[in-house]
Amino acid sequence: MNFDAIFDAQLQALRDEGNYRVFAELERRCGAFPAARSYIADGPDEVTVWCSNDYLGMGQHPQVIAAMKAAIDDCGAGAGGTRNISGTNHHHLLLEAEIADLHGKEAALLFTSGYVSNWAALSTLGARLPGAVILSDAMNHASMIEGIRHSRARKVIWRHNDPEDLDRRLSELPPEAPKIVAFESVYSMDGDICPMAEIVEVAEAHGAMTYLDEVHAVGLYGPRGGGISEREGLARRITLIEGTLGKAYGVVGGYISGSAALCDFVRSFASGFIFTTALPPAVAAAARVSIAHLKRSGLERARQRAAVRRLRAGLDAHGIPHLDNDSHIVPVMIKDPVKCRMLADILMRDWGIYVQPINYPTVPKGTERLRFTPSPLHGPAEIDRLVEALNALWRQCALSRAVA
Helix, strand or coil, X not given: CCHHHHHHHHXXXXXXXXXXXXXXXXXXXXXXXXXXXXXXXXXXXXXXECCCXXXXXXXXXXXXXXXXXXXXXXXXXXXXXXXXXXXXXHHHHHHHHHHHHHHCCCEEEEECCHHHHHHXXXXXXXXXCCCCEEEEECCCCHHHHHHHHHHCCEEEEECCCCHHHHHHHHHCCCCCCCEEEEEECEXXXXXXXXXXXXXXHHHHHCXXXXXXXXXXXXXXXXXXXXXXXXXXXXXXXXXXXXEECCCCCCCCCEEEEECHHHHHHHHHHCHHHHCCCCCXXXXXXXXXXXXXXXXXXXXXXXXXXXXXXXXXHHHHHCCCCECCCCCCCEEEECCCHHXXXXXXXXXXXXXXXXXXXXXXXXXXXXXXXXXXXXXXXXXXXXXXXXHHHHHHHHHHCCCCCCCC
């Protein structure tokens, strides 16, 4: 059998649909974010990155970089293996204590990524709680979906951000069944924020565990960066808060936080924790410094909010259609995969603006978009230039504009 022919045929189908993904070869330059060196043929030597999930530029922060360098000098490059075999490095425990404090929880547990923390925690809880039912928001991330699927627990999908539908679904379940309500605070593609208080109240009324994914909110919301749950004063009422170190904190890794018993339970039974090499100590050290800094400093968050407001105002002034939401994510709607790819290519080639087109399966067909994430390090001139470029493209390509 010619396996390569099968692979090539399916890849060509992706190309024909306009959904084939092309990775831009870039090099972040320390201290120069959002500028990056580009290695793309027939493109500019330097581009401005507009779609990074390093939302606050903390991957470039001098204190974070210094902490990573110091830990490398002290501990070397890697963790040496799993925590079960090689031991728990002191930096891991310091970071877990920092995370637990961030969310007002007894404990926290580290994973190698936010994807793995969702997959491991949900699959373990669903599999090990007898008769468990997991109620999943319809727009939950792929990592949550995979964790639920792997658990083989019964799954119930409730309408996106709809507490009334959640209440109906919970009411239909046996009262004695362990129930886990899984949802996100900020949804990464549309940028909408969940009605957290209402969801928590419904879950509590039915005795359900609440499982909250805060990956696109930690560092960004709340007086200390604890996320939407901290901002709304709800963190203590949520059973498990999951987050990432790879977005607003600028490093890499994922975690869960909750009671000591819950974290120990996942630590003891989750294959995604037990059999995976631990985060390098240098990464843990850098992440701890990043979290600690954002607990004290609101400057980065304030500057980011100002950048988001300026971009939205510029888009509105020119009728560039974008989804209205209360978060830091600015999706400019194209609604066509081929046009989305074409616009991204023109922005890169002619303007030195890098934004990755978001197509199916990341978003449903017909909702393709360019997803912009202004940071504190995008200055007024860079924001205005982006608006100028989009306005020129809308005129050049005769794209429909939003009606004021």
